[in-house]
Amino acid sequence: MKKRxxxxxxxxxxxxxxxxxxxxxxxxxxxxxxxSRSVWGGFSLKWxxxxxxxxxxxxxxxxxxxxxxxxxxxATVVGTMAAIGINSMGRRARGAVMAVSYVPVINPEIITGxxxxxxxxxxxxxxxxxxxxxxxxxxQPFGFGLGTLLIAxxxxxxxxxxxxxxxxxxxxxxxxxxxxxxxxCSPLQAFFKVVLPQLAPAILSAFLISLTxxxxxxxxxxxxxxxxxxxxxxxxxxxxKKVSPEINALSAILFTGILAIILxxxxxxxxxxxxxxxxxxxxxxxx
Numbered sequence: 001m002k003k004r005x006x007x008x009x010x011x012x013x014x015x016x017x018x019x020x021x022x023x024x025x026x027x028x029x030x031x032x033x034x035x036s037r038s039v040w041g042g043f044s045l046k047w048x049x050x051x052x053x054x055x056x057x058x059x060x061x062x063x064x065x066x067x068x069x070x071x072x073x074x075a076t077v078v079g080t081m082a083a084i085g086i087n088s089m090g091r092r093a094r095g096a097v098m099a100v101s102y103v104p105v106i107n108p109e110i111i112t113g114x115x116x117x118x119x120x121x122x123x124x125x126x127x128x129x130x131x132x133x134x135x136x137x138x139x140q141p142f143g144f145g146l147g148t149l150l151i152a153x154x155x156x157x158x159x160x161x162x163x164x165x166x167x168x169x170x171x172x173x174x175x176x177x178x179x180x181x182x183x184x185c186s187p188l189q190a191f192f193k194v195v196l197p198q199l200a201p202a203i204l205s206a207f208l209i210s211l212t213x214x215x216x217x218x219x220x221x222x223x224x225x226x227x228x229x230x231x232x233x234x235x236x237x238x239x240x241k242k243v244s245p246e247i248n249a250l251s252a253i254l255f256t257g258i259l260a261i262i263l264x265x266x267x268x269x270x271x272x273x274x275x276x277x278x279x280x281x282x283x284x285x286x287x
Contacts, residue, residue, distance in 0.1 A: 023255060026248050026251055026252065026255075027248075027251075027252040027255070029245065029248050030047055030048070030245065030248035030249040030251070030252040031043050031044060031045065031047075032044065032047075032245065032248075033046070035244075035245055047244075047245040047246050047248065047249040048249045048253075050246050050249075051246045051249045051250055051253075054246065056229070056234055057231070057234055057238075057246070057250065059229070060229045060230055060231045060233065060234035061231050061234075063146075063228060063229065063230055063231075064214075064215050064230045064231040064232075065215070067146070067149055067150055067153055067214060067230065068153070068210075068211050068214035068215045069211070070150055071150055071153035071154045071157055071210065071214045072157060072207050072208075072210035072211040072214055073207070074150075074154050075153075075154050075157035075158050075160075075161050075206075075210050076161050076203060076206055076207045076210060078154070078158060078161075079157070079158045079159075079160075079161025079162050079165065079206065080161060080165050080199070080203055080206075082158070082161075082162055083161070083162045083165040083166045083169055084165075084169065086098065086101075086162065086166060087166060087169040087170060098162075098166070101159050101162055101163070102159070104155070104156055104158075104159050105159050105160070105163075109156075109217075109219040109220055110219050112155075112156060112219075112220055113152075113219045113220040113221075113222065113223035113224065114223055116148075116151075116152050116155065116220065116223065116224050117144075117223040117224055120144060120148045120151075120224065124143070143226055144224060144225060144226025144227075144228075145225070145226045145227070145228050146228055148224045148225070148226065149221060149224050149225045149226075149228055149230070151224075152220050152221070152223075152224040153214045153217065153220070153221075156213070156217070156220060157210035157213060157214060160206060160209050160210055160213065161203075161206040161207075161209075161210060164202050164203075164205050164206035164209065165199060165202045165203060165206055167202075168198070168199055168201070168202035169199065172195065172198055172199075176194055176195075176198075177190055177191075177194055177195055180193065180194045201269055201272065204265060204268070205265065208261055208262070208265055211261075212258055212261070215231065215254075215258075216232065217230075217232065218230075218232035218233065218236065221233060222236075231250075231254075235247060235250065
């Protein structure tokens with residue numbers, strides 16, 4: 001028994017060291033005084049100071065945050081409605097739709113990026129030609145930019161919302177919704193007062209996943225952004241010239257921010273579970 005426990009502990013330490021040791025080294029060297037990636041020159045915050053003076057990085061970060069927040073919000077709303085619609089389908093139809101929904105997830109990102117780029121080109125050309133014929137004169141074609149980038153991010157975030165909300169919907173007891181209707185609620189009131197609160201953890205999880213995937217995406221953004229730079233594209237352009245320690249500082253900030261979001265989400269879920277347990281105990285005590 002002791003040998004098994006020691007072996008499992010060693011495997012645990014080995015796996016987590018493999019996963020997080022590179023990140024720990026990156027964060028440590030973001031405070032390195034020297035530009036060297038192998039020699040420690042002393043503790044310093046100058047790379048963080050330089051990072052916050054870099055207008056290109058700050059602008060790209062703002063673009064990424066705006067696009068991620070908008071894409072995650074739209075994808076969460078539309079994906080939740082889609083999950084509800086899929087859940088109401090028959091078994092075969094639901095299986096077919098879910099199988100099709102898996103395609104964007106398992107599809108290589110470069111194929112998704114190129115296909116979306118070609119779609120936008122066709123739409124731009126077709127819409128521009130139709131508008132020119134309608135107005136009787138040549139018009140400026142629609143270009144790539146924030147609009148195409150936002151549509152692309154919503155597109156690849158939608159399946160993740162469906163896959164998070166769908167299983168939670170199937171776990172719900174339909175009798176609860178029917179009971180709300182019998183007690184005088186309209187279908188809309190029953191959904192917002194009974195169904196939606198129970199879906200809230202899955203919806204929040206879907207929103208956070210969409211947010212992180214959108215901020216992190218490079219390949220699809222590269223093909224659909226035009227001249228707009230997101231943060232991953234800005235980092236790529238910086239690494240093409242020379243790997244600056246500012247990238248270490250930026251990566252450390254991103255990792256810390258995402259980790260804080262995950263911990264906050266877990267804390268909210270834990271608090272909600274504790275409240276539900278307390279409420280259940282009170283009900284049992286009254287009974």
